Amino acid sequence: MPNLNSEISTPKSICIMGLGYIGLPTAAILARKGYDVHGVDVRVEVVEKINRGEIHIHEPGLGELVEEVVRAGKLQASTTPREADVFFICVPTPFNADKSPDLSYVRAASEAVRPYVRQGNLVILESTSPPKTTQETVVPLAIPEHLQVGKDVFVAYCPERVLPGRILIEAVENDRIVGGVTPACTQLVQKFYETFVTGAVLPTTAVAAEITKLAENAFRDVNIAYANELSMLADDLGADPFEVIELANRHPRVNILRPGPGVGGHCISVDPWFLAHAAPNHSSLIKTARMVNDSKPQFVVDKVLKLAREIESPVIGCLGLAYKPDVDDFRESPSLEIVIQLQKACVGEVLACDPYAGPMHCSGVTLVSLEELLRQSDIVLLLTDHKPFCELPVNLLQGKQVIDTRGVWKEEPRVVLHGENSRESNRAWPPAA
Ligand SMILES: NC(=O)c1ccc[n+]([C@@H]2O[C@H](COP(=O)([O-])OP(=O)(O)OC[C@H]3O[C@@H](n4cnc5c(N)ncnc54)[C@H](O)[C@@H]3O)[C@@H](O)[C@H]2O)c1
Numbered sequence: 001m002p003n004l005n006s007e008i009s010t011p012k013s014i015c016i017m018g019l020g021y022i023g024l025p026t027a028a029i030l031a032r033k034g035y036d037v038h039g040v041d042v043r044v045e046v047v048e049k050i051n052r053g054e055i056h057i058h059e060p061g062l063g064e065l066v067e068e069v070v071r072a073g074k075l076q077a078s079t080t081p082r083e084a085d086v087f088f089i090c091v092p093t094p095f096n097a098d099k100s101p102d103l104s105y106v107r108a109a110s111e112a113v114r115p116y117v118r119q120g121n122l123v124i125l126e127s128t129s130p131p132k133t134t135q136e137t138v139v140p141l142a143i144p145e146h147l148q149v150g151k152d153v154f155v156a157y158c159p160e161r162v163l164p165g166r167i168l169i170e171a172v173e174n175d176r177i178v179g180g181v182t183p184a185c186t187q188l189v190q191k192f193y194e195t196f197v198t199g200a201v202l203p204t205t206a207v208a209a210e211i212t213k214l215a216e217n218a219f220r221d222v223n224i225a226y227a228n229e230l231s232m233l234a235d236d237l238g239a240d241p242f243e244v245i246e247l248a249n250r251h252p253r254v255n256i257l258r259p260g261p262g263v264g265g266h267c268i269s270v271d272p273w274f275l276a277h278a279a280p281n282h283s284s285l286i287k288t289a290r291m292v293n294d295s296k297p298q299f300v301v302d303k304v305l306k307l308a309r310e311i312e313s314p315v316i317g318c319l320g321l322a323y324k325p326d327v328d329d330f331r332e333s334p335s336l337e338i339v340i341q342l343q344k345a346c347v348g349e350v351l352a353c354d355p356y357a358g359p360m361h362c363s364g365v366t367l368v369s370l371e372e373l374l375r376q377s378d379i380v381l382l383l384t385d386h387k388p389f390c391e392l393p394v395n396l397l398q399g400k401q402v403i404d405t406r407g408v409w410k411e412e413p414r415v416v417l418h419g420e421n422s423r424e425s426n427r428a429w430p431p432a433a
Contacts, residue, residue: 009120011085011192012036017109019046019077021057021329022126022160023090025167028062031069033196038084039077040112050077058328058356061168080112086122086192087113089138090160093127094266099273101130103137110141117144122189123155128213128267130274133157134206135181150182156189157206159213164327175199179209217271218286223257224268225289228296231259235303242407261300261383261405262334263293264323269332297334300405301341304381307401314348317377319370320384321354321362328356335383339365351376355386374400382406 012035016027019041031037041047049056053067069075081087091105106127117123125138134157139149147153157179162170176197180186186203193201204212231241245256263269272290276283308314323333330336335354343350343364352365353373370388374380374396382389385406394409402409 009085011122013084014038014086014088015040015081015084015113015116016088016090017081017113018089018091018105018127019050020090020092021059021164021167022162023088024050024055024057024066025059025062025162025171026088026090026126026160027075028065028069029168029171030196031072031074032065035074037069037075038082039075040079040081041077042079044079047077047079050075059167060165065168081116083116083118085120086124087117087142088124088126089113089142090126092266093129093270093274095270095273100277101274103129103133106133106137107141110138113142114144117142117147117153119147119152121153122185122192123153124189125155125157126160128159128217128271128274129157129210131207131210131214131278133210134179139181150180150184154180154182154185154188155206156180156185157209158189158193159209161213161216164324164329172197173199176201177204177209177212178202179204179206179212181206211275214271214275217268218275218289221263221268221272221293222285222289224260224263225292227257227259228262229292230256232296232299258407259405260296260334261338262296264331264333264335264337265329266331269293269323297337297341300334300338300381300383300403301345304338304342304379304403305345305347307379307403308347311348311378311401314378315376316342316348316350316379316381317373318342318350318352319354319373319380319382319389320386321352321357321365322384322386325385325390326356326387328361330357330361333384336362336365338381338383348378349376354384355388379403382408 014030014035014037016023016039019039027037027039046056053070055063055066089106089109091109093106094102096102123142125134134155139155143149143153149155159177161174176193176199178186178190178193178201180189190201190203234241234244241259248254248256272286276287304316308316318339321333321336321339322330339350339352351368351373353368353370357367377400379401380397382404385408390408
């Protein structure tokens, strides 16, 4: 292998394609580190906002950091790429209606950088991608034909594994995987990540890195599916699922996760399908887990409707629309899906409250304040365990029918998603002693 360290100059400039939850924090972190960062997004309003030093997403600490690096001239945004030493691709990778991967954004971003890629550049895919995307999509579309990968330019897949709400910390401190298309690609990209990541930077191949990222999310999905299946099973049999899980977890080698209203977000509910699609004959567990988790919102809807039909002109108040607590992300959210299904069922009025939701996030949903929701609702349905909901004084639920899909209001008296024969069944808050 050539002495790459001496042949390739130290990167100074960065071009990041996609300025969302991954691209923008990455851009800001690199700008803070001293790199000259050019961020690219196809949405003009996002570009304009960032250039004013503002942000369009909710992420702790990001607003201040973006303001600082934009003011310092280290980060600027545009709708078009430009020449740089390192290119990042951080665009969405959703799935199609048939659950097959939609690589159109990765293709578009790869094609967009191609005219700007020069000898000595690094091209890094961070979007969560199906196996072989780096080799079979990014290389042919992003790399000009006259440049040889592993000799002239260096291409790698480096997945993100950050937790929304902690992105600025985890993007720096988490261990990272660098999967190069060739060993030279791995070596150079690993060296570059080591300039801004304090966690270990672990070298591997592109395809191993792609599978690893998907395997991480499929692992989470399978474990959550077990909790969700158990919660439905326990509920049907008349037991409190959260109590069953709490008791089972007293076994020294058992650690069942908490069930919820389903699995959402654009990672855990999407990525396992990429594995299933790539290896249809060896993914029955992964596919089953997806189906179990996808069935949970309907289970919740059926429970609520059953209860609502016992009340004249019921008002159903739904707490939370985001897919997880304390974030403004509504993509693939089971909470939102449940609210929409309840509205479609036309059994009564459906109100919703989410501190992070605006009309543009949740069109068609009747958004009200927490006070208004609690004042009007006969049934209070906890869907997303945002902090203000978890901290709700229980006396405010007095006289309501309460369904807690997250098991957060678990101090006595416990009211949970309940089975027909459960001793917890359909009782008002607080239950009679
Ligand atoms: N959000 C997370 O917590 C997380 C964690 C790990 C991995 N990922 C993965 O990272 C990738 C990006 O996710 P995200 O959450 O940042 O998505 P996002 O939707 O928040 O951001 C993507 C951005 O890319 C822009 N974009 C689309 N096409 C473009 C193009 N051709 N050129 C330039 N910009 C373009 C969009 O306008 C958007 O602003 C996805 O593959 C996702 O699965 C996300």
